[in-house]
Amino acid sequence: xxxxxxxxxxxxxxxxxxxxxxxxxxxxxxxxxxxxxxxxxxxxxxxxxxxxxxxxxxxxxxxxxxxxxxxxxxxxxxxxxxxxxxxxxxxxxxxxxxxxxxxxxxxxxxxxxxxxxxxxxxxxxxxxxxxxxxxx
Numbered sequence: 001x002x003x004x005x006x007x008x009x010x011x012x013x014x015x016x017x018x019x020x021x022x023x024x025x026x027x028x029x030x031x032x033x034x035x036x037x038x039x040x041x042x043x044x045x046x047x048x049x050x051x052x053x054x055x056x057x058x059x060x061x062x063x064x065x066x067x068x069x070x071x072x073x074x075x076x077x078x079x080x081x082x083x084x085x086x087x088x089x090x091x092x093x094x095x096x097x098x099x100x101x102x103x104x105x106x107x108x109x110x111x112x113x114x115x116x117x118x119x120x121x122x123x124x125x126x127x128x129x130x131x132x133x134x135x136x
Contacts, residue, residue, distance in 0.1 A: 002035045003042040004053040013054040020058055021082050024123070029057070033080055036061045044068045058083045084122035092116040 007013060021029055032055055040048040044067040049060035064076040095111045 002031070002038050004035050004039045006039065006043055006045075006048070006052055007054050011054065013051050013056060016051070016056045018051060018056045018058045021123075024082060029059070029082075032057060032059060033061070036080075037063075037078065046070065060084065080124060081120075081122035082124070084120050086118055086120050088117075088119040089115040090117040 023029065032050060035053060035055075036048050036050065036059065039053055040046070040061055040063065046064050046067065047060065047062040050057040060081050061078065062076070062081070063078040064072060064074070066072055066075065092115070093113050094116050095113050097111060
């Protein structure tokens with residue numbers, strides 16, 4: 001298990017430019033994905049991005065599931081997103097109640113303004129593509 005420290009707001013890595021992943025099978029990227037997954041589970045998060053553990057790569061992980069702080073009716077499997085891109089956003093926005101484990105403990109929730117719909121595309125770790133259509 002490779003649990004990493006989740007950095008907090010103000011850390012320079014959170015504002016640094018993130019690098020695209022060129023080789024999905026490199027030992028560095030494989031370790032990063034393992035560290036992201038282990039850290040997300042340990043800290044009871046449902047998503048985490050590489051910059052949150054001070055690694056400036058375009059990689060994030062999600063696993064929408066029940067945690068100590070969330071009881072969800074709909075869950076999803078572990079997904080690893082590599083080099084994600086937003087390809088469409090709606091003009092309409094919603095205010096949703098969310099948490100950010102990067103700026104405080106994962107049990108602190110508050111309102112956040114987000115696009116009502118976002119469409120993304122990313123490479124998955126298994127080299128297939130993930131096309132996501134998210135609604136808030």
